[in-house]
Amino acid sequence: MAAEVVNGTHVKLNDGNLMPLLGLGTWQAAHESVTEAVRRALEAGYRHIDTAYSYMNEEAVGEGIRRWGGDRQEVFVTTKLPLIAMGGGRVEKFLRKSLKKLELEYVDLFYAAHESVTEAVRRALETGYRHIDTAYSYLNEEAVGEGIRRWGGDRREVFVTTKLPLIAMGGGRVEKFLRKSLKKLELEYVDLFLLHCPFGLLYRDDDTLHPLDADGNLVVDYATDHVALWKEMEAVRDLGLAKSIGVSNFGTAQLRRLFAIAKIPPAVNQLEMHAEFQQPDMVEYSRQTGLVLTSYATLGSPGRKGTPFGVGIVIPSLLDHPVVRVISELTNKTSTRISSNVGIVIPSLLDHPVVRVISELTNKTPAQVLLRYFVQQGIVVIPKSVTPARITENAQVFGWQLPASAMDALRTLDRGEEARSFMLLRTRGFELHAECPVTITTSNS
Numbered sequence: 370m371a372a373e374v375v376n377g378t379h380v381k382l383n384d385g386n387l388m389p390l391l392g393l394g395t396w397q398a399a400h401e402s403v404t405e406a407v408r409r410a411l412e413a414g415y416r417h418i419d420t421a422y423s424y425m426n427e428e429a430v431g432e433g434i435r436r437w438g439g440d441r442q443e444v445f446v447t448t449k450l451p452l453i454a455m456g457g458g459r460v461e462k463f464l465r466k467s468l469k470k471l472e473l474e475y476v477d478l479f480y481a482a483h484e485s486v487t488e489a490v491r492r493a494l495e496t497g498y499r500h501i502d503t504a505y506s507y508l509n510e511e512a513v514g515e516g517i518r519r520w521g522g523d524r525r526e527v528f529v530t531t532k533l534p535l536i537a538m539g540g541g542r543v544e545k546f547l548r549k550s551l552k553k554l555e556l557e558y559v560d561l562f563l564l565h566c567p568f569g570l571l572y573r574d575d576d577t578l579h580p581l582d583a584d585g586n587l588v589v590d591y592a593t594d595h596v597a598l599w600k601e602m603e604a605v606r607d608l609g610l611a612k613s614i615g616v617s618n619f620g621t622a623q624l625r626r627l628f629a630i631a632k633i634p635p636a637v638n639q640l641e642m643h644a645e646f647q648q649p650d651m652v653e654y655s656r657q658t659g660l661v662l663t664s665y666a667t668l669g670s671p672g673r674k675g676t677p678f679g680v681g682i683v684i685p686s687l688l689d690h691p692v693v694r695v696i697s698e699l700t701n702k703t704s705t706r707i708s709s710n711v712g713i714v715i716p717s718l719l720d721h722p723v724v725r726v727i728s729e730l731t732n733k734t735p736a737q738v739l740l741r742y743f744v745q746q747g748i749v750v751i752p753k754s755v756t757p758a759r760i761t762e763n764a765q766v767f768g769w770q771l772p773a774s775a776m777d778a779l780r781t782l783d784r785g786e787e788a789r790s791f792m793l794l795r796t797r798g799f800e801l802h803a804e805c806p807v808t809i810t811t812s813n814s
């Protein structure tokens with residue numbers, strides 16, 4: 370049943386409260402700009418402000434509301450429980466911390482952001498998935514662990530992967546961070562533990578996952594030593610904390626070095642790989658060495674939005690879209706321009722005409738075609754979805770074959786390096802790192 374819209378400006382929640390259809394988002398906004406933005410928005414007639422404990426700007430939001438000076442009861446304020454607060458009975462404590470920062474007595478809506486991950490994991494396991502991919506830096510290991518427990522089945526049936534964060538790649542921190550992940554997951558071991566990236570970021574403390582310099586650039590740790598790191602990875606496997614160990618986002622040059630020195634060679638390389646970016650050299654290398662490849666972004670990762678670090682992202686130029694411009698002229702309403710930070714184009718694989726034709730001819734969905742293409746080559750896929758119907762759809766990639774002609778057609782979609790769409794490897798400064806696995810041809814500045 371669709372939600373009821375009230376006065377054309379509000380929507381009725383299932384508890385009877387009204388929520389304004391237009392709210393001011395505040396993620397990724399610095400302190401003073403948020404205060405002024407909130408004040409101006411309220412003066413302009415907004416009555417809904419969205420923040421979160423983890424946006425680290427609740428004080429500024431509260432200050433903006435006070436500077437505006439109007440009636441608190443007129444404003445609908447939402448905040449969100451941080452992922453670090455989802456275990457150990459910490460909900461009330463963290464909501465009180467948010468209220469203190471906001472200097473408010475109540476919020477109108479309180480979100481549990483982790484719930485979608487927990488439910489997605491539970492549903493996926495119920496649907497028959499037996500492989501869950503997470504990472505320390507996804508900040509959702511607690512939610513993943515909770516999803517496994519809610520499912521209630523035998524832990525030994527589930528293959529759980531997690532990854533070492535980039536800030537833990539020096540100083541002998543591998544075991545410590547794996548133990549932190551296990552604690553969050555509430556598991557005794559993971560099935561696969563990966564080095565998330567070939568190079569590290571400067572370690573400041575356990576929680577600063579993205580250390581920045583005064584200019585706002587990520588601080589790269591140029592001292593990453595793969596050989597020493599791999600010895601630490603072997604040690605955690607020997608301790609039984611990880612059943613298998615591997616890498617992610619590695620190139621063939623770094624893999625060759627690891628294979629040359631390893632007592633336990635890497636079992637897996639997880640990397641961006643999809644119909645337009647098939648990485649044939651890596652596929653050939655994996656065939657020669659027995660390394661298993663895991664494709665991420667197999668569907669093109671269409672859910673990406675702008676992030677502060679350019680970790681793979683485009684900000685769509687909707688405001689410059691010709692149709693929006695025409696409507697803007699005809700209706701005499703403005704369309705504000707985005708002036709910068711337009712980066713990499715996210716591939717539209719689900720809409721690709723070749724994928725759609727194969728989908729129609731095989732009576733499978735575009736997502737199933739894209740996933741099956743890699744599964745049929747023995748490449749692992751880890752499609753992400755929090756949508757129940759898609760979780761089921763994406764699981765149905767076994768028990769049928771794409772015909773050879775379809776495999777050939779999909780192979781022709783590869784556009785090579787220019788189709789790489791995760792820009793982590795092209796973050797400013799990484800090109801100077803000895804372990805940077807790609808030739809930098811563009812800047813994401």
Ligand SMILES: NC(=O)c1ccc[n+]([C@@H]2O[C@H](COP(=O)([O-])OP(=O)(O)OC[C@H]3O[C@@H](n4cnc5c(N)ncnc54)[C@H](OP(=O)(O)O)[C@@H]3O)[C@@H](O)[C@H]2O)c1
Nearest residue numbers: 502617665666667668669670672736752753754755756759
């Ligand atoms: N090692 C690394 O550096 C690295 C980097 C990136 C990703 N990864 C891993 O790889 C996983 C997958 O990558 P990804 O999430 O970036 O990309 P992806 O799996 O290609 O795409 C996920 C997006 O596609 C949507 N989607 C899922 N199934 C769909 C379907 N059947 N039809 C239409 N849309 C569908 C999802 O939406 P809904 O959720 O709304 O349904 C979500 O927005 C990640 O979750 C992560 O575990 C690893």
